Amino acid sequence: MEKDSTSAVGADALAIPLLTPYQMGKFHLSHRIVLAPLTRQRSYGYVPQPHAILYYSQRTTKGGLLIAEATAVSDTAQGYKDAPGIWTEEQVDAVHAKGGIFFCQIWHVGRVSNAGFQPHGQAPISCTDKPLIRRSNGGDVNRFTPPRRLRTEEIPQIVNDFRIAAKNAIEAGFDGVEIHGAHGFLIEQFTGGEQLLSVLPMRKAFNGSFMTSGGFDREGGNRALAENRADLVAYGRWFLANPDLPRRFELNVPLNQYDTSTFYTPDPVIGYTDYPFFV
Numbered sequence: 001m002e003k004d005s006t007s008a009v010g011a012d013a014l015a016i017p018l019l020t021p022y023q024m025g026k027f028h029l030s031h032r033i034v035l036a037p038l039t040r041q042r043s044y045g046y047v048p049q050p051h052a053i054l055y056y057s058q059r060t061t062k063g064g065l066l067i068a069e070a071t072a073v074s075d076t077a078q079g080y081k082d083a084p085g086i087w088t089e090e091q092v093d094a095v096h097a098k099g100g101i102f103f104c105q106i107w108h109v110g111r112v113s114n115a116g117f118q119p120h121g122q123a124p125i126s127c128t129d130k131p132l133i134r135r136s137n138g139g140d141v142n143r144f145t146p147p148r149r150l151r152t153e154e155i156p157q158i159v160n161d162f163r164i165a166a167k168n169a170i171e172a173g174f175d176g177v178e179i180h181g182a183h184g185f186l187i188e189q190f191t192g193g194e195q196l197l198s199v200l201p202m203r204k205a206f207n208g209s210f211m212t213s214g215g216f217d218r219e220g221g222n223r224a225l226a227e228n229r230a231d232l233v234a235y236g237r238w239f240l241a242n243p244d245l246p247r248r249f250e251l252n253v254p255l256n257q258y259d260t261s262t263f264y265t266p267d268p269v270i271g272y273t274d275y276p277f278f279v
Contacts, residue, residue, distance in 0.1 A: 017225035030063025036234035037105035046085035051268035058243035062099030073165035079113030092173035110186030111147035
């Protein structure tokens with residue numbers, strides 16, 4: 001779902017592949033560096049707060065594409081504390097005021113949840129009744145409430161939840177939506193696995209705009225575009241720590257190092273809006 005948007009292309013945008021313009025459907029992007037959707041867990045009570053306005057506006061460039069953090073499509077979709085469930089026009093307006101293009105990522109976590117996140121303490125829903133067990137980076141075992149297997153006749157309601165969430169996002173002012181279909185959440189639970197296949201066959205088979213992400217730096221992103229492995233490159237951790245990432249890539253200057261210990265803290269400033277600009 002989209003709304004029309006236009007943007008100017010700067011004369012210095014042709015320096016490197018990442019800074020070349022790109023036509024994404026109706027949207028005229030001035031560069032190919034995308035803010036990846038990053039869970040930040042600072043939407044208290046599932047409602048985005050005023051500090052999100054500053055966070056996204058800091059990372060906005062004219063003609064640049066931003067994708068907001070994953071937003072729950074329903075009350076059964078949550079699995080993380082202080083992840084957003086609704087959005088307000090003020091956050092979207094702040095991005096549009098600087099000429100940015102803003103998409104909302106919508107998700108349903110499925111069995112990656114616990115009863116405490118679910119309405120009335122019910123079991124999470126999934127395509128299976130097998131509980132999920134994951135190990136954290138530190139080796140600790142994370143256990144989740146055993147899910148309830150969705151009945152076939154219930155699936156259209158979940159599809160409708162996504163439809164309503166997309167409609168609500170557009171009405172709130174977003175330019176479009178992205179459906180989260182990875183990381184073991186509900187859609188991938190039905191498709192049967194996390195990121196096991198190379199994206200190159202998908203790139204060759206898909207005729208639309210193709211975005212890649214995960215582990216790219218300036219050189220790697222430029223190479224991916226030069227080799228036609230993608231049309232756009234989404235940056236997560238580096239964009240988190242460098243609100244002026246496109247400008248830093250243009251100047252080829254050092255990047256702020258990100259602090260993983262503050263990725264998911266509830267603080268509205270530390271690790272969120274306090275990373276410095278280069279100039």
